[in-house]
Amino acid sequence: MLRHTTLFFSSLFFLLGVILGLTGRESLTQSSVHAEHMTASAVDQMYRQLAVAQSPLGDGSTLLSQIASVTTPSVVHIQSERQSKTGGLVEETGSGVIMTSSQARTPFVVTNRHVIADAEVYDIRIQLHDGRTIHPTEVRADEKSDVAVMMIDEPNIQPARWGDSDTVNIGHMVLAQGSPFGLSQSVTFGIISAKGRRSLRLGESSDVINQDFLQTDAAINPGNSGGPLIDLSGRVIGINTAIASNSGGNEGIGFSIPSNLVRYVTEQLISHGKVRRAYLGVKLDPDFDLETAQKMGLDRVRGARVVDVYKNTPASRSGLIIDDVILYFGGVEVLDENHLINLVSLTSVQTSVQAIILRNGKRQTIPVVLGDRDDLEQRSEAPKLNDWRSR
Secondary structure: OHHHHHHHHHHHHHHHHHHHHOOOOOOOOOOOOOHHHOOHHHHHHHHHHHHHOOOHHHHHHHHHHHHHHHHHHHEEEEEEEEEOOOOOEEEEEEEEEEEOOOOOOOOEEEEEHHHHOOOOHHHEEEEOOOOOEEOOOEEEEEOOOOEEEEEOOOOOOOOOOEOOHHHOOOOOEEEEEEOHHHOOOEEEEEEEEEEEEOOOOOHHHHHOOOOOEEEEOOOOOOOOOOOEEEOOOOOEEEEEEEEOOOOOOOOOOEEEEEHHHHHHHHHHHHHHOOOOOEEOOEEEOOOOOHHHHHHOOOOOOOOEEEEEEOOOOHHHHHOOOOOOEEEEEOOEEOOOHHHHHHHHHOOOOOOEEEEEEEEOOEEEEEEEEOEEHHHHHOOOOOOOOOOOOOO
């Protein structure tokens, strides 16, 4: 494991050096000198050159250090305690990041809900960068996205800044910050490995419906949950939430909630105390395959196929019918049924959205006015929110 990690970072920094080297900067020296054959004066000269030289790797290293120095004061270590169902004491550790909002009177800490789930505010300890330990004044959480905000009222703190996760692409370099295994103020480095990871069953994420994870190979371990994923502008573009691992430790596959999703949820929690989710009122096909897609006139599997339309819902009122394939929703191409679930539930209630559908081999545009999910869940025929096959 250690050898693989060493080889990975060696290769990564070599690649970084090659890329930055394309700027045309000269290398430190044109000759290859072996240390065992160098004279004392040559060694002194080489150290003097190293002290003043500008190298691609040195520039990259300085940039990462600058990012860490500006963001680390915003990252916190979290410890919480709660009673288990058997009456025992359960301790959780995780991370968080201090943020601000025009909707909030005070700064707040963003973290994963599962880090502080079912804990009272006085059983949650937030350790700041400078060693202060505080308690939140209020906690608001959203189970369906695994996001929580903890309001704090403390002077002399440094909030981080949001980035735009929609502009992050595969291959972009990122830093993960937090407290892996309780080691606070830790920083790791990697790239975005994939985007739009959905339908994941990763521990606490099993019941999360708003899944649109960024995948990264930056080392994420137990205790990193709730900590920020940072881009090379020093901005938060994700909240680290889970790892895919057989051993329980980092194996190069970690997942972060995109910042745009987190920001939407936090603004809803601050403004309304909960997240108001819109709904469409359809049941979608979770097994939509190539054979079915081709029969419906598609060249590949795309969109979300409707297999049922619930009565007196936005879907029924808009004229959606069974076997419609929703290709675009609000101008966004629908990749699959879970992608559509995410798009709908994170759209404001009562919003009118243009949906492009495929019906009988022809495209049509249908306007849909979305309803409130809370109203739907009060109806007996409505699909359950944690039923992944019914939306």
